Structure formats: C-alpha cells, structure tokens
Amino acid sequence: MAHIIVVGNEKGGSGKSTTSMHVATALARMGHRVGTMDLDLRQQSLGRYIENRSAFCKANGHTLATPSYVNLPDVAPEEVPEGQNLSDYRLSLAIQMLEPDSDFILIDCPGSHTRLSQMAHSLADTLITPLNDSFVDFDLLARTRPEDGTILGPSVYSEMVWSARQTRARAGLPPIDWIVTRNRLGSQQMHNKRKVGEALGKLSKRIGFRVAPGFSERVIFRELFPRGLTLLDLRDIGTDRLNLSNIAARQEVRDLITVLALPNVKVKF
Secondary structure: OOEEEEEOOOOOOOOHHHHHHHHHHHHHHOOOOEEEEEOOOOOOHHHHHHHHHHHHHHHHOOOOOOOEEOOOOOOOHHHOOOOOOHHHHHHHHHHHHHHHHOOEEEEEOOOOOOHHHHHHHHHOOEEEEEEEOOHHHHOOOEEEOOOOOOEEEEOHHHHHHHHHHHHHHHOOOOOOEEEEEEEOOOOOOHHHHHHHHHHHHHHHHHHOOEEEEOOOOOHHHHHHHHHOOOHHHOHHHOOOOOOHHHHHHHHHHHHHHHHHOOOOOOOOO
16 A cells, blocks of 8 residues: 655645655655645645646656646546545545555645545645744644743644544554654744744644654745756756755755655665
8 A cells, every 4th residue: 555645734835835746756756656636626736836847847858757646536426425525535536546556645735624634634644744933833733822832732733633643543544653844944033943943842742743854945945846846856957066055955855755764765865
C-alpha cells in the first residue's frame, strides 16, 4: 500500500502548496513513484503548480521528475453506494486511481475545514502542518491566555487531528506521524521566534507532534511557481551558479525530507 502524506492547515497562506510540491518532487527525483491530489477544489494551487511544470518542460525541452496528479472524479449522487458519503466516496476513488502506481500519495488540503479534509486526515500516515512562525498561526493548534501565553487547550484543528487518530486506531491502522513545520522564519523579531518555539515545544509534548524547520520567507519560492519548478530543479535547467539564498533554501528542503523519516527514503540530493 502507498504511504499517504497529508499536508494540512486550516489557515491559508502558510505555504502548504509550496511544501507539498517540494516534498512530492523531492521524492520523485529520488526515484519514488509519487501520486498527488489537491482537495482545495476552488484554488487548486498544487494542481496548477504541476500543470505549470508540465507546460514549462514541454516548452523548453526539459525532462524533470514530476509527480503524477489526479483530480477527484465526478460522481453523480445516484452512483454513491448506499450508506456512503459522496465526498468520502470521491476521495476513496481517487486513492484507488493512484495507489497501484504510487509508493507515496501526497494530499494537499484546503485552508479551511471541509469534509474532504477531515477524511484525508484520517488516511494520513504522515501529517505535515506548515505553520507561519507567529502566535496568530499558533492559535491554529491551541488556545492561549493573552496575558501570559498559557496554553488553555487544543484548538478545533488539533481536535480534528485527535479525532482522525482515534478513527485510525479503531481501524487497526498505525498512528499518524504528525510534523509541524515552522515556515516563514525571518531574521528579525528574535524574541518572538524564541517564544513561539518554546510554546510549540511545550504543546508538542501535550498533543503529540514533532516540530521541524520549514521554509524561510524567500522571493525564490514565488518566482518558481509560474514555471512549476522547485529549488531542486535549478541546476537541471541550466542554472549553474546558485546564490547563497538558493543554496540555503535547498538545504531547508533537504532538512525537511530528512526529518520526515519516510519509509524507504534515503535523502540524496
């Protein structure tokens, strides 16, 4: 069976699609068969990213390792088996389409709570939650007391992950390996970064996730999207000299893949 990676966060702008594309492409470049889908049915950022990649390769004569991609199949309500939910059935069909030819299936979830996202979380072997490095986004994981930052309890999103874990346990499936990545780490506001880091450390022990470094705020990530490229592709398209920022960003991708500790993956890029 394919190992399912879910990238989820109920707030937009946290870098989910950038994370999804870099993780999926890194695995594909290492020779793994990777299938992907995007559950944000309105924006489809991951789907457009992969479309841009195919168009760039075709226009410029490049051959780049690319994950496969499927849309959720259209299903008429009368085609849904009795007792099943339409959204659940569509997601199940998409998984069945990808699984025979995939070592990994990566699912990019929308920045909102939906039935599809909830179902995807219960399927996750590995869950990646990109988080902007601020207390505004920390609220996604836990409720805190404004006066002193004391953690009062898990957020609605954390409770959804807990529910997904219970669903997997009842089905006899392995527990979810939940990784929270700190994205958009800037060079300023060191005091705030330290406080966010301390709060994440305390919360990780309380609700059960691992904290990993994510991607810094860099212009290069925005520049790559229109061509469907990742930092790992730059030398392949003839960019011989990478600047220091690009080299550092490439190392961030390597560090993330290493921390994920996915089965049968030896980091080699």
